[in-house]
Amino acid sequence: MSLAIAQSTPTGAAIGALVSKAYGFGEVVECELLRRSFNQVYGLKFADGRRAVARLSAERPRGTPKVDYEAALLAHLRTRKVPVANCLATRDGAVAMMVTLPEGERPLMLFEHLDGEMTGEALPDVEALGRGLARLHAAAEDFVSTESHHALDLNNLLESPLRLLLTAPTMTEELRTQFTELGSRLRQRIAAMGSLTQVVCHGDAHGQNNFVTQDPGDERVASFFDFDDAGPGYLAFELAVYAWSMHPRSVNGQFDEKALARWQHFIAAYQQVRPIPTADLQAIPAFMAVRHFWLLGEYAGRIPAWGSQAMPTAYLRKQVEMLTSWETLTLPTATLPSENSSAE
Template sequence: MSLAIAQSTPTGAAIGGVVSKAYAFGEVVECELLRRSFNQVYGLKFADGRRVVARLSAERPRGAPKVEYEAALLGHLRARNVPVANCLPTRDGTVATMVTLPEGERPLMLFEHLDGEMTGEALPDVEAFGRGLARLHDAAQDFVATESHYTLDLNYLLESPLRLLLTAPTMTEELRTQFTELGSRLHQRISSMDGLTQVVCHGDSHGQNNFVTSGQGEDRVASFFDFDDAGPGYLAFELAVYAWSTHPHSVSGKLDEKALARWQHFIAAYRKERPIPAADLQAVPAFMAVRHFWLLGEYAGRIPIWGSQAMPTAYLRKQFELLTNWETLTIPESNLP
């Protein structure tokens, strides 16, 4: 009997075999699964000592992977000296190779290996992250997209995720009404904001999609990877992703002094490279809620893979309470020079 498969996880050895055939880098001597989350990520080593990272894109609620756009953006940023994990072409010159799996074909991309550690609590590393993100935005200003891409507007960030969230099998009628009304208020609130800045967004700039290392002329340098959420969108959303990542995700959670210091040093470092209009900073709390809606939609869209109890009803109630409290959330602006 043939069974439908939601999502399979190839072994490291299997991915190593695919890469050996599709890429002209020689024999793969090591390949391990690094992470199984929204995508499956593998670390590989070739016989000549070269190290790379492979990403097997998963089916995603937000639409098909935009691999051509991602590769073009990475090439543009690299040409402007922004440290990124560039896409490595296949032996045929394409940006990805298609892997046939029980659930269908999925694109596999290869990227340069980056050294360093993710942005943590050390303020010099937080500053490197803020400085690097500002330079990334500057370098992408003249990027012209000729490929299909995500557009990080309210439909993508809020409306579509909300529709997915409402279909969760653990959603009650009461919660469905509450989330719908909350999403509508948030949409109206942001729609009434004038003059919000648009940038080419990394899309998932929470400080864990970059590594920080020592650099020349600066204490620390941030290098960026994982651009599969990238696309044109709101600067306020891009900044809010980091604020969202530092803020406690509990109903009564408040920023403590350490978290507030990280946020302020991040903003101060960004501002030294690139101005942030007041309207965008004021919009950050609203976009923190948008970011949370986006994530809940991503989770809901993966229930066929993760199971309904990845989002039990009790969890949904807590998320509604959290988002309700965030309607009145304010974040102090940085008073650092």
């Protein structure tokens, strides 16, 4: 009897063998699974000492991964001197190879290895993230691609995730009504804001998809990777991702003193490179809620692979309470840091 598979996880050795054959960098002598989350990520080392990272894209609720758009954006940013983990082509010049697995074909992409550490609590590194994101947005202003992409609009960030969330087997009728009403009020709130700034978004810039290093001039510099959520979208959403990542997941939660300092230094460092219109700054709290709806939809779409208890009913009740409290959420205005602001 043949069983349907939701999502399989190849071993590092299997991925290493595929890369050795499909790419022109020689034999892979080490390959380890680094992370199994939304995608499966592997660290590789070749016989000549070169290192790389492979990403095996998982099935996404939004549909087929847009690997051609991602590779084109990375190449554009590299020409504009933005530090990113560029896509490495196969022997045949393809930006990805299709891997046949029990659940079907999934694309595997190979990327340059980046040094450094993820953004933590040190304010100089937080400022590097803010500056780096602003430079990324500025460099992508003239990016034009005919490749298919996912837009970071309210359909893909709020409406489609909400539809998925409402189908979760742990959802009750009462919760379904509450989530629907929350989503409707959030759409109306954003519609009332009028025109908001659009940029080419990284899509997931929460501080863990970049590394920070010291450049020759002693400036802390952020290098970015994992652009599979990239696409044209709201600047307010892009900025909200970092605020969302720090905000307590509780009713009436507030930034503590350290988180508040990180937020202010992040947004001020961004503005030193690229101004943020007042309307977009004011929209950030609303887009924190949008980001959370997006995440809930991502979880709901993975129930076949992760199980229904990845989001039990009690958890869903807490999300309603939190999102309700976020309807009146405000964030402090950032001030430009002083010369001594980079102290930890």
